[in-house]
Each structure stands twice: as structure tokens, then as C-alpha cells.
Amino acid sequence: MKKDHYILGIETSCDETAASIVKNGTEIISSIVSSQIQQQKKFGGVVPEIASRLHVEQITLVIQEALNEAKLVPSDLVAVTVTEGPGLVGALLIGINAAKAFAFANQLPLIGVHHIAGHVYANQLIHEMEFPLLALIVSGGHTELVVMKSHGSFELIGETRDDAAGEAYDKVARVLGLPYPGGPQVDQLALMSDEGIDFPRAWLEKDSYDFSFSGLKSAVINYKHNMEQKGGKINHAHVAAGFQQSVVEVLTVKTVKAAREYDVKQVIAAGGVAANQGLRKSLTAALEKEGIPFYVPPISLCTDNAAMIAAAGYEMWKSGVRNDSSMNGRPGMPLKSWN
Amino acid sequence: MIWLGIDTANSPLSVAIVKDDVLLIEESSMMKINHSLRAMPAVEEACRKADITPSEIDAIAVSEGPGSYTGVRIGVTIAKTLAWTLDKPLYGVSSLKALAFNGQLFNGLICSVIDARRSNVYAGVYRAKGTDLVSVLEDQHCPVAQLLEKLKECKEAVLFVGEDVKLYESIIREHLGKQAYIAPFALNVPRASSAILLAQSANQPEIVHTFTPQYKRITEAEANLMKKGSSYE
Ligand SMILES: [Zn+2]
Numbered sequence: 001m002k003k004d005h006y007i008l009g010i011e012t013s014c015d016e017t018a019a020s021i022v023k024n025g026t027e028i029i030s031s032i033v034s035s036q037i038q039q040q041k042k043f044g045g046v047v048p049e050i051a052s053r054l055h056v057e058q059i060t061l062v063i064q065e066a067l068n069e070a071k072l073v074p075s076d077l078v079a080v081t082v083t084e085g086p087g088l089v090g091a092l093l094i095g096i097n098a099a100k101a102f103a104f105a106n107q108l109p110l111i112g113v114h115h116i117a118g119h120v121y122a123n124q125l126i127h128e129m130e131f132p133l134l135a136l137i138v139s140g141g142h143t144e145l146v147v148m149k150s151h152g153s154f155e156l157i158g159e160t161r162d163d164a165a166g167e168a169y170d171k172v173a174r175v176l177g178l179p180y181p182g183g184p185q186v187d188q189l190a191l192m193s194d195e196g197i198d199f200p201r202a203w204l205e206k207d208s209y210d211f212s213f214s215g216l217k218s219a220v221i222n223y224k225h226n227m228e229q230k231g232g233k234i235n236h237a238h239v240a241a242g243f244q245q246s247v248v249e250v251l252t253v254k255t256v257k258a259a260r261e262y263d264v265k266q267v268i269a270a271g272g273v274a275a276n277q278g279l280r281k282s283l284t285a286a287l288e289k290e291g292i293p294f295y296v297p298p299i300s301l302c303t304d305n306a307a308m309i310a311a312a313g314y315e316m317w318k319s320g321v322r323n324d325s326s327m328n329g330r331p332g333m334p335l336k337s338w339n
Numbered sequence: 340m341i342w343l344g345i346d347t348a349n350s351p352l353s354v355a356i357v358k359d360d361v362l363l364i365e366e367s368s369m370m371k372i373n374h375s376l377r378a379m380p381a382v383e384e385a386c387r388k389a390d391i392t393p394s395e396i397d398a399i400a401v402s403e404g405p406g407s408y409t410g411v412r413i414g415v416t417i418a419k420t421l422a423w424t425l426d427k428p429l430y431g432v433s434s435l436k437a438l439a440f441n442g443q444l445f446n447g448l449i450c451s452v453i454d455a456r457r458s459n460v461y462a463g464v465y466r467a468k469g470t471d472l473v474s475v476l477e478d479q480h481c482p483v484a485q486l487l488e489k490l491k492e493c494k495e496a497v498l499f500v501g502e503d504v505k506l507y508e509s510i511i512r513e514h515l516g517k518q519a520y521i522a523p524f525a526l527n528v529p530r531a532s533s534a535i536l537l538a539q540s541a542n543q544p545e546i547v548h549t550f551t552p553q554y555k556r557i558t559e560a561e562a563n564l565m566k567k568g569s570s571y572e
Binding site for chain 2: 047061
């Protein structure tokens with residue numbers, strides 16, 4: 001009988017302290033996420049020093065809960081995997097040092113995982129990956145198009161040149177006076193209107209898969225100021241809908257174009273903004289028309305979690321990737337292939 | 340009984356292993372190094388040199404701050420993760436008290452100082468009592484001038500300990516004159532063995548999961564929020 005392989009994943013790159021046990025890289029046995037949203041809310045965003053302080057308070061509890069829920073002990077594990085970067089450096093360091101200490105105490109191999117590789121591999125937890133595939137990663141920190149020809153091989157074909165999609169959502173939410181985190185509320189508002197304000201689309205160069213959202217954000221701010229100067233009232237739902245239409249259209253068109261060009265077997269979406277209803281609908285419809293299978297994990301696996309780190313870490317472990325205890329947090333870590 | 344001691348509260352790094360009241364190994368470095376790179380390797384190296392496996396460790400002492408926010412968090416995270424997963428008692432020791440221990444033989448007050456920038460310091464004032472230190476002025480974050488005024492009122496000889504004392508040497512002399520003694524460099528090294536010794540005289544181990552650093556200072560974001568009078572929304 002084949003032996004099962006259990007991997008511990010740890011993720012502390014931003015404002016969630018998370019730990020998870022994943023079996024054979026595809027099955028979640030436990031996934032614990034302790035979110036700081038309530039504590040960070042009053043600051044209107046994530047304060048890095050507070051994020052780090054809260055991670056220290058939660059880290060061992062969260063790992064313990066992941067083990068308890070899985071009914072496993074450390075000796076059942078084959079490796080400890082942890083987000084190495086990118087992210088907030090002080091936050092990353094908590095997960096990394098806990099992972100190092102845990103690995104040393106239990107004499108387990110240690111593996112540092114790229115956060116975006118994690119988001120991509122979240123899909124491995126719901127559906128087997130087939131290559132080549134195209135992944136669209138959209139979150140508060142990222143907007144990336146990645147082509148994978150095999151496990152552990154990443155080719156970054158496009159990324160944002162300024163704001164991440166989720167960042168633009170949060171900023172527009174602030175303009176509309178919505179409380180943090182505003183992204184999901186913009187999505188909600190947008191669904192309530194079918195006549196969006198006409199905001200620009202940033203297509204960039206003809207062949208580029210890169211993105212830019214800062215111009216759109218400025219257009220929303222200008223629109224609000226202009227209306228206010230004229231003494232007019234702005235319809236928040238129309239603004240949200242117009243903004244969302246612009247973001248979703250650019251993301252969808254570029255994704256479909258890349259899927260065609262790279263002749264992929266599947267497209268997957270990941271990251272916090274992949275939870276956006278408008279984006280899901282648009283990608284689903286567009287890719288259905290192309291006849292390309294499209295997968296997006298459930299919302300709990302779109303937002304930051306540790307199961308995705310363990311899922312990616314499992315493939316790294318199988319490929320023989322190992323880190324030693326001098327691993328550092330890498331806030332600007334580039335996405336590199338391990339195969 | 341095997342103790343592991345860790346101090347990364349400031350730029351120095353110190354790791355020690357004590358077995359049955361014998362200091363087997365202690366490695367301290369005053370270089371400005373990245374604790375995230377060096378702390379865990381130093382722990383592993385000390386265990387290897389002392390020929391100890393992780394499960395043989397019986398208790399862990401860690402410097403809990405105050406000091407560099409990131410530095411102290413790294414030491415505390417390592418210590419609490421080890422203590423939790425090995426199921427061994429954890430003891431947090433004030434980084435200022437551990438540093439003050441270097442002046443244990445001084446006849447008078449011992450004031451350990453860690454720079455907190457902009458003429459502010461973290462400081463603790465202690466007096467030796469046997470192998471322990473008793474607190475005379477609670478560990479605090481304060482303007483250096485305020486600390487020196489309080490010490491002046493004590494009218495006692497004060498030994499200043501810590502690498503950062505040299506930043507304030509002239510103002511110390513100005514305020515305290517002959518009352519002040521400045522420790523020589525050999526006494527400015529935080530020693531993880533001191534943390535172990537002080538932990539041994541502690542009554543109760545920490546509750547591991549909820550154990551956090553002693554920052555002695557709220558974050559800037561919290562301070563700003565309080566100034567504005569709460570409620571961001
Ligand atoms: Zn993420």
C-alpha cells in the first residue's frame with residue numbers, strides 16, 4: 001500500500017496567521033486561518049508592525065489547532081513548508097522562524113514556498129492540474145498571468161505595472177467611503193447597478209499582458225471631484241459598476257488572449273480578487289465560449305491560507321527542494337521555477 | 340537538566356546551553372547581523388557542539404525584550420515554538436535585566452540601557468541580590484534625560500551597561516558626574532547564560548501560546564489613533 005504523505009503549511013505573509021495539513025498534496029486535512037481583519041480595521045488597512053505583533057500571538061496556537069484538527073502529531077509529517085515571500089517582511093519572519101524551530105525540534109525537512117506558487121496550487125486542492133495551464137492571480141498584492149508547462153515551472157507573462165487589482169478595489173472603496181476591507185463591498189455595490197459610469201480601460205501595448213490600474217483609480221477620483229464641484233450627487237452603485245466593468249474587462253480579455261496564444265488545457269484563477277463575483281462570471285462565460293476549462297477555488301482557498309502553501313510545498317518536496325535554517329524572509333521574492 | 344537560552348532582543352545575538360548548572364556553550368556576537376538568518380542556525384550549532392538533540396532540552400529561557408521589535412520577535416517566536424512542540428517550560432526574561440546581570444558584582448545601582456532613538460532609551464535599574472537582581476526602577480521606555488534625573492535623586496553610584504551607553508556618555512556625565520560609571524566593553528555583551536540563570540530563579544514558567552514580547556511601547560499607528568480619538572470609520 002502506498003504511504004500517505006502529510007505536509008504542514010504555514011503562512012504569515014500579510015494579515016492572516018494560517019496553518020494547514022495537506023495529504024499527498026491534494027487533500028486538505030485541516031486548514032486554520034486566524035484573520036486580523038477585525039484588529040486592522042480601525043487603522044483602515046494593514047499596519048505591518050501590528051500584523052507582526054499579532055502573528056507572534058497566534059502562531060503556535062494556529063499550528064497546534066491544525067495538528068489537533070488533523071488528529072496528527074509532528075512525527076506523522078514528512079515536511080514543514082512556509083511562505084518565504086513575497087509579503088510584509090516582519091510578518092513573513094514570524095512564520096519562517098516558527099517553521100524553522102518546528103522543523104528542527106521534530107527533525108523535519110524545511111521548504112520555503114513562494115506565495116504566488118501557493119495561490120496557483122490552491123487549485124490542486126480542488127482539481128488536478130493539467131499542463132500547459134494559465135493562471136490569473138489577482139489579490140491585494142498581486143495581478144499576474146503565469147503560464148505553467150509542468151509542475152514547478154512558472155513563466156510570468158504579465159503583471160501589474162502599478163497597483164494590484166485588489167489594491168485598486170480597496171482605494172476605490174475608500175473614495176466611496178466604504179469601510180476596510182472595501183473590495184468585496186465594491187463588488188456587491190456593482191452588482192446592484194447595470195449602468196456603470198464609463199471609465200477608461202488600460203490596455204497598454206498591443207502585445208502586452210501587463211496591467212495598470214492606477215489610471216483607472218485616478219479617473220474614479222477625478223469623476224468624484226468633478227461631480228462634487230458641480231454640486232451633483234454621485235451614484236455609488238454606478239461608480240462601483242463602472243469601475244468593476246473596467247477591471248473585469250481588461251482581466252478577462254487579456255486572460256482569454258493568453259489562453260489562446262499559449263494553447264492551454266485549463267485556466268485557473270486565484271487570489272483574493274478571484275472571489276469577486278463579477279470577475280468569476282465574466283471569466284466563466286468568456287472561457288466557456290472558447291471551450292477552455294476554467295477553475296477557480298472556493299473563496300476560502302482564494303484568500304490567503306496555508307493549505308495552498310502545503311499543496312505547493314508538497315510538489316517541491318517531491319522534487320527534492322529543501323531549505324536550511326538560514327532561510328530569510330524575502331519581501332520581494334521573484335517567482336522562480338523549481339523544475 | 341539542560342537549558343537552552345536565546346537572546347536576540349537587539350543587534351547582538353547570544354545562544355547558550357547549560358547542563359546541570361555548567362555552561363557548556365555560549366556564543367555571543369555583537370556584529371550587526373540579521374537574526375532571521377543567524378538565530379536558528381546558531382541554536383542548531385550550539386546543540387550540535389554540545390552534542391544535544393532537541394528533545395533532550397528540558398527548559399528554554401528567552402530574552403523577551405524590550406529592544407528591536409523584529410529582533411525580539413524572532414527570539415520569542417523560536418523559543419515559544421520550541422517550547423510548545425517539545426512540550427518544555429518556557430521562561431521569558433527581561434532583556435534589560437539579563438544585560439544588567441553583567442554588572443552583578445557592582446556595588447550600587449546597575450542601569451542597563453538600550454537605545455530607542457530620538458534621545459529615548461529603554462532602561463531598567465537593578466540592584467544585585469545574591470544571584471538575582473531586584474528591580475529598583477521598572478523597565479521603561481523614556482527620554483534619557485528623564486531617566487538620568489531619576490537616577491540623580493537616588494544619590495548612589497550607578498553602573499551603566501550596554502553597547503548603546505556610549506551614545507549617551509556625555510549627557511550621562513553631565514547629569515550624574517562622579518555618580519556614573521560606564522561599563523567596559525566586555526560587560527556590554529548580552530549573554531544568554533544570564534537569561535538562563537535569571538529564568539532559574541523565576542517562580543512560574545510562561546503560558547507558551549499566549550507568550551509575547553515585552554515591547555514597552557505601543558505602535559505608532561496605535562499612538563496616532565489615540566491622538567485622533569479613536570474610530571477611524
Ligand atoms: Zn495572497
